Amino acid sequence: MKGFLVFVSWLGTALVLGQPGPEVLPRTYETPIPNAEIVVVHAIVPAPGLEAREAAAWRVLGEALLEGTQEYTKLQLLTFGSQAGFAPRVTVLPDHLRIEIAMPKGGLDVAVGLLESMLRRPSLPADEVVSIASEMARRRKGVWQESLDPYSPDYAAVKPTDVRDLAKRAIQPDRVIISVAGGFPVGDGVRQIQSAFGDWKPSKVSAPRSDKTLLPLLARKSEVTTIELRAPAVAPADAAYAQTLLAAFALGVGKQSSMTRVLREAQGWSYRQEAVLWPTGKGWQPRLIVAMKLPQEDVEIAERVRKVLLEDVETWTEEHRSRALAMAEAALTRRLEVSPFWGGPAGPVALDVADRAFWTGYGALLGSPGFGPGETLEAMKPVTLDELKSRAKSLLETATPAVILGRPG
């Protein structure tokens, strides 16, 4: 594995400043932002291939990482790690997890020190692991969150040793990606990471396993049914990347998107309906989700949603394309509340310092570290109306439906 020094400018244009360097692990990327008042270190840990019973342990691991390390108690981690006003955060997704620590400008070494300790020497105390697993088993997700994450892994079966073994398998220097962003001089981010992690060598672990698919939730105790049309993930290297993302904007971003105009305004079927681009290890996955309170169970509802959206695509004009592009520009150059680019269950990623660290790190996970928001937008601009309609139709026609039926009482 080669180390790269990639500088991502404030506007998101990636410039490779250095040639591939000597063998350096973990892979590290930096985004200096001259005016930023904070610095953020962001680590991405891909899941090592999870068997069904390990899916729960993986989620527990994410939360347990915040329980402290050999050097820091949980409270110290929280207190030191919250000096920029944001507590350290771990986001767990089925195929990767991410750790994020922010510090005021000048605190890069502290942030890197906390991250190094969390990655290499997490305490993972057995009693806390058991307590977290039991708490997670009880935790109830909201309807929308449940639709985004329709799985209930078996937390009761999680053993502290499973979590420790998983941590050892997953958190290896040749697997972890670290992205640093914020107010520091060019080169400092990579230097700090290399200085803290320079002696970290991969240890011998068992070979990656193949993922076993969890069974999704099919019904919930609620009056709300959620319907999803899910398309395959796209990465920057894919030919249909730009068309797919623009189609997601046209279909489900904003109140003039097809989903809101048709499902909410014309049909009165729903209040919330959105296109979400979900971050997976293979790319952004388009997920068209609508939440409906239905008078009775309706197993055909997904097909009705698909049908009315396909009919709407036929009516698209240049105005629809330019609106979608304007909304894409908003999401990729500034904050947009309804941005479809979700970082995980907590919601959309924006372009602030923390999220810039995400964009660079996630790009690296997809094999394109320099392909950030600016490049994505540029790739979308030449998409024609015909290409957009064709891609949207194909996306809708081939999307897999996933319905969680609401069953009140």
Place this chain on the structure above:
Amino acid sequence: MAGAGNLADVLALLISSAVLLSGPSIQDGPKPQDPPPISRHPRLRTLLKSGAAIFAEDMANADSVSVQLFASAKGVEETPATHGLRHLLEHLLVKGRDKSLDRRLESKGMFLTADTFRDAMKIEITCAPKDAVSAVRALGELLRPLETSPNEIVQEIKVIEQELALLSADMRLSNAAWTQAFGAEGLDPLGSISVMAGATPEALVELHQRQFAKPNLVISIAGRVDVDQVTAVAREVLGADVASPTEPVANPRTDGRSGTTDSIAPGDARAAIVEGLDDDGTLHALAAGFALANRFRCRVMYTPSLQNGLVVLTDTGGGGFDKRIDELPAEEVDALWPLGQALLKNWLQGGGTPSDVAYRRGMLLVQRLDLRPESLVERVGAMGLLQFRQGFDRFRRDQAVSVVGRG
């Protein structure tokens, strides 16, 4: 001494005059000793005779602008007979002229959202810096008399019914806590479908006139803007600046009642009863709330208010976090003090996004014209350990509202 001081002042004046008089000619170009460019005010608060107010802040490094219109609920607070009419009004109003506001905004990548809180309604447009003036003008549309029809009301109630069905467990727990603490004065602003079903266009037009009376209005703008320019446009949008004959008066909420109640939602909630942001005890409870939310991985809910209210902690897992609050050892409470202080300070003053800044300023300004985050941050900075403990104590079962989820 006085004489010496005067002489020094005179000398200083003479020296600076000499510098000015012998300053560089136009041909000289800038020199290192040139005085720095004049700093412009980064933020501007304008109080109009009509009672309305404008706030604008230039965030030079921001990539967007947030323009927010606040309409205070003073004089139109929820009652059982009007429960949800403000929410219905919000849905209908934001469609704008010819019901085409969203279409016009989104064609430029601008986006409108709206929220109805107990103390105010907030309508926000986020946009690129170049569109800030258009955004302020777009909000101006919402000050014109509402145009709606019975059919539109029926259609929108269907959408609100869907919205209510999506109410999160956290919100349901919080609503139960509010009802326990304040009864009918704590009604949630989302409303009741049966009350909304009785709404007429005329009643909503009248409600709009009352809620959007000038003394109830604040326009709050933050982002990369020319504060003078956007303030001038906001002033135009707010119309004739003459004193209002009558100022709406808030109906104060009574003191909250502690106790235990239940909810159909899953999980638990624990809420501290607080008096409003001008009371230091509220800040202390908020600091404790932020720290506890981090400690127990639960959620904290609070809307900045000058009214009696609640700081609500919710945990939809139902893991008995409220019991753990009661059993938290004193030394652990003390250890949370710096964390709570840091998190609360960040919430009050954190750089945040233009949207955060405009919201914080606007929400405070719409309630009282002299309420500013800086003074709140100062008071949080002065919070001692004893006061933090007192803030924590407000979450103890005997002082707080407890909600037991049955879901």
